[in-house]
Amino acid sequence: MTIKEYLKKFEEGDERALSKIITIIENGYEESKEILEYIGKRTGKAYRIGITGPQGSGKSTLIAKLAKRLLSKFKEIGIIACDPSSPFSFGALLGDRIRMNELFLEKGIFIRSMATRGSLNGLAYKTKEVADILDAFGKEIIIIETIGVGQVEVEISNLVDTTIVVFVPESGDGIQVLKAGLTEIGDIFVVNKSDRIGADILFYELKNLIEMSYQNSKWKPPVILTQAVNNYGIEELEKEIINHYNYLIENNLLEEKRKKAVIRELVNNFENEILKILWQSERVKKLFEKVVEEVWEKKITIEEGVKKLIKEVKYVK
Amino acid sequence: MTIKEYLKKFEEGDERALSKIITIIENGYEESKEILEYIGKRTGKAYRIGITGPQGSGKSTLIAKLAKRLLSKFKEIGIIACDPSSPFSFGALLGDRIRMNELFLEKGIFIRSMATRGSLNGLAYKTKEVADILDAFGKEIIIIETIGVGQVEVEISNLVDTTIVVFVPESGDGIQVLKAGLTEIGDIFVVNKSDRIGADILFYELKNLIEMSYQNSKWKPPVILTQAVNNYGIEELEKEIINHYNYLIENNLLEEKRKKAVIRELVNNFENEILKILWQSERVKKLFEKVVEEVWEKKITIEEGVKKLIKEVKYVK
Numbered sequence: 001m002t003i004k005e006y007l008k009k010f011e012e013g014d015e016r017a018l019s020k021i022i023t024i025i026e027n028g029y030e031e032s033k034e035i036l037e038y039i040g041k042r043t044g045k046a047y048r049i050g051i052t053g054p055q056g057s058g059k060s061t062l063i064a065k066l067a068k069r070l071l072s073k074f075k076e077i078g079i080i081a082c083d084p085s086s087p088f089s090f091g092a093l094l095g096d097r098i099r100m101n102e103l104f105l106e107k108g109i110f111i112r113s114m115a116t117r118g119s120l121n122g123l124a125y126k127t128k129e130v131a132d133i134l135d136a137f138g139k140e141i142i143i144i145e146t147i148g149v150g151q152v153e154v155e156i157s158n159l160v161d162t163t164i165v166v167f168v169p170e171s172g173d174g175i176q177v178l179k180a181g182l183t184e185i186g187d188i189f190v191v192n193k194s195d196r197i198g199a200d201i202l203f204y205e206l207k208n209l210i211e212m213s214y215q216n217s218k219w220k221p222p223v224i225l226t227q228a229v230n231n232y233g234i235e236e237l238e239k240e241i242i243n244h245y246n247y248l249i250e251n252n253l254l255e256e257k258r259k260k261a262v263i264r265e266l267v268n269n270f271e272n273e274i275l276k277i278l279w280q281s282e283r284v285k286k287l288f289e290k291v292v293e294e295v296w297e298k299k300i301t302i303e304e305g306v307k308k309l310i311k312e313v314k315y316v317k
Numbered sequence: 318m319t320i321k322e323y324l325k326k327f328e329e330g331d332e333r334a335l336s337k338i339i340t341i342i343e344n345g346y347e348e349s350k351e352i353l354e355y356i357g358k359r360t361g362k363a364y365r366i367g368i369t370g371p372q373g374s375g376k377s378t379l380i381a382k383l384a385k386r387l388l389s390k391f392k393e394i395g396i397i398a399c400d401p402s403s404p405f406s407f408g409a410l411l412g413d414r415i416r417m418n419e420l421f422l423e424k425g426i427f428i429r430s431m432a433t434r435g436s437l438n439g440l441a442y443k444t445k446e447v448a449d450i451l452d453a454f455g456k457e458i459i460i461i462e463t464i465g466v467g468q469v470e471v472e473i474s475n476l477v478d479t480t481i482v483v484f485v486p487e488s489g490d491g492i493q494v495l496k497a498g499l500t501e502i503g504d505i506f507v508v509n510k511s512d513r514i515g516a517d518i519l520f521y522e523l524k525n526l527i528e529m530s531y532q533n534s535k536w537k538p539p540v541i542l543t544q545a546v547n548n549y550g551i552e553e554l555e556k557e558i559i560n561h562y563n564y565l566i567e568n569n570l571l572e573e574k575r576k577k578a579v580i581r582e583l584v585n586n587f588e589n590e591i592l593k594i595l596w597q598s599e600r601v602k603k604l605f606e607k608v609v610e611e612v613w614e615k616k617i618t619i620e621e622g623v624k625k626l627i628k629e630v631k632y633v634k
């Protein structure tokens with residue numbers, strides 16, 4: 001089949017074409033360009049939810065239960081799993097996988113797991129593009145699961161409309177991350193496995209931290225106690241997602257948030273392209289090597305080296 | 318005093334001048350340029366050790382004990398603390414602070430704590446520069462303490478010759494980070510507070526993980542059990558640092574590692590400067606705004622937008 005034919009099937013709602021198209025994009029095949037051009041003009045309808053947290057915090061189960069609930073309101077839900085240990089990714093125990101597989105059989109649910117190979121921050125390389133594809137395909141809700149290890153919370157929150165940060169009573173280090181200044185990333189905080197020892201302490205710790213961090217914010221992120229395996233707290237989680245959605249809409253923040261994401265992506269891609277062109281220049285490469293040697297031999301400082309390099313790269317403004 | 322006078326005092330070994338010069342660099346004052354030029358040509362003699370790990374893992378105590386030991390071999394030791402909760406940073410309990418202050422009184426030891434404000438990754442903004450200053454001042458050993466939250470382990474390992482990663486039995490999340498692919502950052506692994514429950518399990522988990530991750534590496538990082546408060550394991554830690562130093566020297570890797578760091582810094586600074594110049598252009602800014610609107614209104618895709626921008630920014634090669 002040609003790309004045109006795949007895209008036609010895609011438009012008709014064929015999930016195999018959807019899978020194929022995701023694979024092409026993930027692998028960066030030649031045909032990507034044509035697909036992205038097609039997709040790029042058809043996005044913006046889906047509501048995107050990010051769920052981040054440490055491995056073993058039960059994110060996948062939480063997503064499974066949440067997705068089942070959302071199915072009563074929405075017909076089309078897409079799930080992207082970027083956690084290599086996620087049951088969605090077949091990285092987990094068989095029992096877990098079977099539990100997740102039930103979800104695969106629900107009509108309207110499409111699950112895709114993505115490799116985080118090479119990515120230090122837990123976010124798979126083409127996550128944004130795959131979310132766009134699901135959006136263009138007609139998914140009304142897109143849930144993105146990522147393992148939270150520091151930086152990734154920031155990146156995921158740039159990709160989605162609502163960011164949910166999941167903790168478990170054991171995740172003391174997670175709280176450390178929050179204290180290090182990452183609180184302002186989450187829109188909703190969840191203490192999962194809340195029947196375990198330490199859940200109450202964590203709950204109040206989070207409450208306090210958030211109260212302090214969001215003093216000047218109009219949105220005060222709720223903290224929710226859940227036990228995903230028992231379906232406990234999922235109703236409240238859904239309610240808070242809707243609350244956050246309403247908050248964004250009422251304050252004209254949804255459009256603003258999404259426009260900021262477009263600007264961020266344009267800046268990143270533009271800068272990457274500029275630098276790519278720069279390093280392709282044989283003249284720049286040669287000059288760079290010369291400057292490295294001069295700095296290494298302490299003939300000039302790094303700063304002087306940079307100046308030398310800049311002088312040689314002029315723009316036509 | 319003028320900068321010239323400060324630098325003269327600095328050269329004479331005056332610690333007040335050293336402090337002043339660090340402050341100037343940290344705050345990015347105008348005089349920075351002159352100082353960095355002076356410093357840049359006087360570095361490369363000190364051996365740099367990075368110690369990273371979660372808050373509360375006892376890094377500061379470990380450093381204090383290690384520094385005391387090293388004092389029998391080296392006369393000049395510098396310590397840079399980037400953990401806001403570190404006793405060095407006065408973020409901790411009074412008892413801890415008093416314990417640390419003993420170290421301040423030792424001749425030859427200079428301790429500087431740095432703010433990690435605004436930095437998401439736990440590494441203070443000018444850490445590299447401050448290490449260079451201590452190096453130029455004549456410190457033979459420089460120990461840099463950072464709180465490890467994901468990405469930072471990578472950055473610290475770029476700055477130092479030997480990277481020590483500290484865990485405590487409670488730091489389950491830390492292990493998750495390792496599994497996510499960060500093992501190859503550490504040169505020495507420490508399980509501190511090794512009298513606590515779970516230390517043995519963590520020790521063997523680490524051993525296994527490292528064995529797998531370093532299969533193709535000539536250096537097999539040791540895992541050490543320590544109880545810093547009781548001075549237990551510090552001798553072994555010192556021994557392993559020396560082992561790692563010898564390994565680097567015997568394999569000609571010390572120079573290679575440091576040259577790579579120079580290249581990395583040159584690339585970063587050069588690219589940052591290029592982009593700074595780019596965004597200073599009024600024409601680029603105006604064109605960018607236009608492209609943002611076109612992408613936002615879905616007239617063109619991000620990719621087409623980037624192409625439009627690139628076309629307008631030409632280099633003289």
